[in-house]
Amino acid sequence: MLNITKSIQKTELTLVLTGRLDTTTAPELEKELKASLDGVTALIIDMTALDYISSAGLRVLLSAQKTMNRQGEMKVVHVGETIMEIFEVTGFSDILTIE
Secondary structure (H helix, E strand, O other): OEEEEEEEEEOOEEEEEEEEEEEOHHHHHHHHHHHHOOOOOOOEEEEEEEEOOOOHHHHHHHHHHHHHHOOOEEEEEEEOOOHHHHHHOOOOOOOOOOO
16 A cells, blocks of 8 residues: 655655555556646655565656656655665666665
């Protein structure tokens, strides 16, 4: 299960992800991003409470990163140890801005 908490301040969108980002829940995040990224210049994805990410989740992040490269910036914040390991193994730690 994945919960997405969304907050917008002017052109900055923050998404707080809670739970698991996997094949079942990745389309949910993708839909949320498609609906929300218009006019957004800063996207912050907060992973404080994200327990797991699968390749489907990584694909959604990559797609969001490509979109944000064209219109602003994207940051991934509060990444836990488990998720960070996945980012490092997959090379995503080089692609994403992680704080």
